[in-house]
Amino acid sequence: MEFVKYNANPKKKKTGDCVIRAICTGLKESWEDTYKGMLDVALDTYQAISWNKNYEYYLKRKGYNKQKMPRRLDKTRYTVKEFADELAEPDATYILSVANHLTLIINKDLYDTWDCGRKSVGNYWTIYDRPYTKQEIKEMIEAEPIKKRKKRRVEL
Numbered sequence: 001m002e003f004v005k006y007n008a009n010p011k012k013k014k015t016g017d018c019v020i021r022a023i024c025t026g027l028k029e030s031w032e033d034t035y036k037g038m039l040d041v042a043l044d045t046y047q048a049i050s051w052n053k054n055y056e057y058y059l060k061r062k063g064y065n066k067q068k069m070p071r072r073l074d075k076t077r078y079t080v081k082e083f084a085d086e087l088a089e090p091d092a093t094y095i096l097s098v099a100n101h102l103t104l105i106i107n108k109d110l111y112d113t114w115d116c117g118r119k120s121v122g123n124y125w126t127i128y129d130r131p132y133t134k135q136e137i138k139e140m141i142e143a144e145p146i147k148k149r150k151k152r153r154v155e156l
Contacts (some may be wrong), residue, residue, distance in 0.1 A: 001105075001109060004110065005114075008020075008140075014113060023059065025104055038058055055102065064125045066125060070083065078120070080096060080110060081118065083121045084108050084117075089108075092127065092128055092131070097121070099122070101119070107131075
């Protein structure tokens, strides 16, 4: 497994949006579309966007079923690195749940804002129908942050 530092946030902000980053990249959706879709789910449940039941429902609604935490025969857990090296298929994408975080494996490599390779894998989702080409990965990593938008004034 190789760690690739990648931030799908359109402004490259370092913020608590790991759920949005992992899902939008894994499903090849825009950050904004994923955020809006997750917001719709959150409004239905009256829970925070990043609540695990919300992203589980969002992924299920998109046709992806949660896979149970992988364990070895001796019941020990796999780390993200071990999952990528030993269990992940070369042309598949995986959204992995680790402690208080969602991360992403693409073609057996970890894509995230930080290296969580030593964290234990919880549940996960396999994305087979949207494989990444080397060119898509290159373009994704080289993308520039979006320009600042005009701030909206909110009346209270």
